C-alpha cells in the first residue's frame with residue numbers, strides 16, 4: 001500500500017516534531033511517499049526548486065492508495081493536496097489536535113459529511129493517541 005503523508009512546511013513548522021512520529025507509524029502499514037526533509041526550512045535546497053517539489057508530490061499523490069494529512073497547522077500546500085486527492089478519489093484521513101486551540105477549516109471538517117466516511121475522515125486526537133488511531137484506521141481499511 002502506498003501512503004502519501006501531508007504536513008505543513010511553509011505554512012508553519014510548529015508541529016514538526018509530531019510528523020516523524022506519524023510517518024514512522026505509517027511505515028508499518030505500507031510505503032510512505034513524503035518529503036523527508038523535516039527541517040524548519042523545508043526543502044528550499046532541493047535541486048529544481050518549487051517545480052520539482054510540485055511535480056514529485058503530484059506524482060506521489062497519484063500513486064498513493066491512502067492520503068494521511070496532519071491538518072492542525074494550517075497550510076496552503078496541505079489544503080491543496082487534500083483537494084487534489086479528493087478529485088482523484090483517494091481515501092483521505094485528516095488528523096487534527098483540538099488542544100492546539102485552533103479551529104479546523106469548515107472545508108476540511110465538512111468534507112466527511114459530503115464524501116462519506118469511506119473516502120474521507122477527520123479524526124481529532126492528542127499526540128499520545130495517534131498510533132492507536134492509525135492502527136484502527138488501517139485495520140478497518142484492510143478489512144474492507
Ligand SMILES: O=c1[nH]c(=O)n([C@H]2C[C@H](O)[C@@H](COP(=O)(O)O)O2)cc1CO
Pocket residue numbers: 005006007008009010011012035042043044053057075076077078081
Ligand atoms: O518544500 C516543500 N516540500 C513539499 O513536499 N511540500 C508539499 C508537501 C506538504 O504536505 C505540503 C506543505 O505545504 P506548505 O509548504 O504550503 O505548508 O506541500 C511543500 C514544500 C514547501 O512549500
